[in-house]
Amino acid sequence: MDNKAIAKVFDEVADILDIKGGNVFRINAYRKAALNILNSPRDLRDIVDKAPNDLPKIPGIGQSLKEMIVQLVQTGHCKEHDKLKKSIPAGLLEMLHIRSLGPKKVKMLHGKLGVKSVKELKKAAKEGRIRDLEGMGARSEKVILKAIEEYSKFSSDRTLISEAKMEAMRIIEYMKGCKEVAKIEYAGSLRRGKETIGDIDILITVKDSEKSHGVVMEHFTTYDDVLNVIASGDTKSTIMLISGMHVDLRVIDDHSFGAAMHYFTGNKQHNIKLRDIAKRKGLKVSEYGVFKGKKLIACKSEKDVFKAVGFPYIIPEIRRNEGEIEYA
CATH class of the missing domain: 3.30.210.10 (DNA polymerase, thumb domain)
Structure with a gap:
């Protein structure tokens, strides 16, 4: 994970804390750290690899943020970020991509109207339920609907290959912890090296008989980063991760x-x-x-x-x- 990706994680942590009504000083600390990391002339991966104790030399990086950076560089994710993402509906973070909406407005929309996704936000605006909120009005609804239209037009359900590959490798390492797994590889557009990935395809073989299929699928569908199990079967299961990515796992005969x-x-x-x-x-x-x-x-x-x-x-x-x- 490079400087840009780490800064993005810190910004997202700040956004989640803001939505949850967290301590303003803590929120600002993450935002300041994200900015300093983004502007740092040094590659944090090199610092972690060669001199991790130099991380606090970057303005705004204390011991706790240092530990988060080390985790992000070495594993592609960190416990604090993962924990916070699980603490709010995943759709609230997507709502932040809508022009004119910041964490405080997202918090209000969620708290007052129960809105927890862009789809629900659009419905609330069309029904005229937003105009009565403090600081909002009929014009605000028009602005939000226009912004959603722009977002829908230009957003993509695809993920950068660097992020998708990290997700895939984490899942593969996790699945190797299941003793029934023999071979495991990713396939699809990720293996073809496309710049953006729609979903992740993973193929595995099992060591024993068909009785192993259930054990393997149970292990897969109980992965920590699973947001939703879309389908679960003996030879194929599909999950949606907290990141929003879909992952298909197929059990293949070894031959x-x-x-x-x-x-x-x-x-x-x-x-x-x-x-x-x-x-x-x-x-x-x-x-x-x-x-x-x-x-x-x-x-x-x-x-x-x-x-x-x-x-x-x-x-x-x-x-x-x-x-x-x-x-x-």
Whole structure:
């Protein structure tokens, strides 16, 4: 986590404390620290790695903030931030992205009207329930509705790859703590290295029989950063993290892990193109392998899958149907 990301965390901590009506001096301390970190000519990752005791030399960084920085650099998150995020509805932080709304107005809207998301804010404004609040009026509702329209137009449900990768690696390390897990890898757009990620796809194999599936899924759905379990099954579960990201976990048979990695890595157009070529050769490509009739001829590794269809291995980063198959 670089200086910009750490400063963002500190700003978010200040926002949450402000929404909760926290101590003004503590709130200002986090905001000042965030600004100083953002303007620091030194990379905090280097300081943590080589001389962590130098962190307090940065104005506004005391012992407690030093410990938070070390946690953020080393693990990508910190206990204080995680604890605070869980203490308020996740949608309140999203509301801060709406122009004209700061922590104090968000606190008032939540406290007086029970609004806890942008969707509920829009509904309250349309119903004329905001105008009667202190410091608000009919014009305020129009401004808020216009700002929501702007936000909806320009916001994205996608996450920067750096943030998504940290989330994925934390989950993978957590899942490795389950003794039933054998192999585990991330796939999808994250493995392709896209600049922004919609959701995280993780594939695993288990050490024992199908009885292990339930143990693995229970471990996955009870991950600390889970905000909501969207779906839970024996071979696939989906969770929404506190960050808002969705994560799909699939249990794959060990013998077809390579075929599944190929299937869940390439984008839709890449996979369609390869399947069409395979079909013309009398083959069928799926997440379970390459088949000739009912006979399975390749599935163990991605290289085997490509080779069976007549191509050399194509690296994940270019599996986008932008000529990579034709040039292979």
